[in-house]
Amino acid sequence: SCYNTFDKKIAFQLIEKKITKLLNTKIVKIKPLRNILSEFMPIGKQLNLLSIDAEGYDYKVLQSHDWYAFAPEILIIEKLHKSNNFKKLIQELKELNYFLVGLTPFSAIFSSKFNL
Numbered sequence: 001s002c003y004n005t006f007d008k009k010i011a012f013q014l015i016e017k018k019i020t021k022l023l024n025t026k027i028v029k030i031k032p033l034r035n036i037l038s039e040f041m042p043i044g045k046q047l048n049l050l051s052i053d054a055e056g057y058d059y060k061v062l063q064s065h066d067w068y069a070f071a072p073e074i075l076i077i078e079k080l081h082k083s084n085n086f087k088k089l090i091q092e093l094k095e096l097n098y099f100l101v102g103l104t105p106f107s108a109i110f111s112s113k114f115n116l
Contacts, residue, residue, distance in 0.1 A: 032064035
């Protein structure tokens, strides 16, 4: 199986359990989501859909987002592994007027609109 992670601890757990082998490591430069969107999102354009899958770091990516400058209508995130973090995220998104509207086995779908 193929796995990607930014977390050494998770990588070594998978290797120890013989679930996968370490094939390669890379240094990856990271930027806050607000900086990426400021750089690449055309001024005046609406962000309709934002899908986040950051190998377990989705919550941190979402914390780096500017919700007022770049408010997506629909947000899709990989479900967080710890249920208490997921409950916390749902509450924080609710405070930003985003509501959970769907779940898949791997993702949670939120909307800023009441009428999908």
